[in-house]
Amino acid sequence: MKKITYASIPKRAISFTIDDIVVSLLFTIIFYGQITSFADAESMMIFIQGNVWILFLLKIIYHTFFIAFNGATVGKYAVKIKAVNENSNELLSWQMAFLRALVRTIGEMLFYFTFFFAFFSDKNQTFHDKISKCVVVNV
16 A cells, blocks of 8 residues: 655645646636737736636636546646545545635635645645645645
8 A cells, every 4th residue: 555645835836836827828818819909918907807707717617627537737737746535535526626626716815825724734734625625645
């Protein structure tokens, strides 16, 4: 039986950064025509602020799909980590993956509040991990 090791905070931070880039690229691709038509940065920022709910939904869909389907988003795959059920080490159910993604995204909007829990957990669990009963492990 293989020993489970929890993903380090630096690995999780790199994964987070990669995933944010991926979601931002998806948003840019979806709205490429509108974004490139703006004459100045202020108009583009107003547009993005008006469509921030779409970015919110994209993040939830992205994280729910990849975590439920494979346990790893693009970022997690790149740094060789995976989110699994803390009791069974199996993939999260779609419901738990959705709950994790929802709480994670809300936590981002609240100054990354949910992420700070990892600094005080022996398993490096964030609040969204704890609430969805998962851990992020090295693959």
